[in-house]
Amino acid sequence: MTVIDRHTLLDHLDMVLEASRFKDYGPNGLQVEGKREISRVISGVTASRALIEAAIAAKADAILVHHGLFWKGHDGRITGWMKERLRLLLAHDINLLAYHLPLDAHPTLGNNAQWGQRLGLTADGRFGDQNLGFIGSAGAYQDIQSLALQVRQLSGREPVVVPGDGRELRRVAWCSGGAQGFFEGAIAAGADVFLTGEISEPQAHYARETGVAFIGCGHHASERYGVQALGAALATELGLAHEFIEIDNPA
CATH class of the missing domain: 3.40.1390.30 (NIF3 (NGG1p interacting factor 3)-like)
Incomplete structure (x- = not known):
């Protein structure tokens, strides 16, 4: 030993x-x-x-x-x-x-890197305070329903989904835990959907008004x-x- x-x-x-x-x-x-x-x-x-x-x-x-x-x-x-x-x-x-x-931030061992890996997402950019947010291609996910289904299967719980305008997904942004305040940064970075652990009252309105979808996946569930x-x-x-x-x- x-x-x-x-x-x-x-x-x-x-x-x-x-x-x-x-x-x-x-x-x-x-x-x-x-x-x-x-x-x-x-x-x-x-x-x-x-x-x-x-x-x-x-x-x-x-x-x-x-x-x-x-x-x-x-x-x-x-x-x-x-x-x-x-x-x-x-x-x-x-x-x-x-x-x-x-x-959260480590490029390979961190929560965002590991969570993205399990969702089949690879980051090609960063955004937000201290570059904690990850963003990359939507890959195999063409719509919000397919991504939400994968989140549900991975986490074993029902995510909170605000679908935006239903657009085709090209860019996915994510940041684990209580990063709902990063949503505006994700929108500015060109995301079509943002995943994080929690949702607060303003994010539902931002999603409806900008068309960018929001998925609240659970704070603990996104940081395991x-x-x-x-x-x-x-x-x-x-x-x-x-x-x-x-x-x-x-x-």
Whole structure:
């Protein structure tokens, strides 16, 4: 079994994901310090209590997530659900590593790259804040119905579809998670349809008024793939044991 120092793992992740170049909503990298030597990593989307408990049962040395514990706007008090998550991590000496926007943006291991790959989409351009949005040819998808069907089959849930004007699809833009605010940028970039995790009230009107379709695929559903790919890469490149644990989330 391969054992590496925590700092070696952090240096490797920071280098691969280029974490320092992103302006983010919370700290990327080590959020909770645990044991120094790491051999087994559990990955998951969010540092929920359920994931932490599953990682404890799996005898993890580190948990790697997309959504960590600390975000701008939190008041910093360690009470309630936050206290319980931290208590479990500290009691079992487990490291918590979180990468948010760096994991969305990575060209091969990131959420957008991996989600696009599973949908049969290849990006040939970027758009939006910090170039997080991906855009490329619609490929085999000629209409919104065929794309929505593939999204439904991949995610196992019914997407929210605002069909626009029903035009033939030539260009598809996508950005995982809560990127509904990127819709206007996708329209300006020439997309015929935009996929993201969530929809807010304005996007339905934009779709109807511009003719560009919008598909809300689920925040969690669109962000399951990057952390899996990153964990698998750690196993290949560093020899660590890795397991992805899915904690279902209807969002």
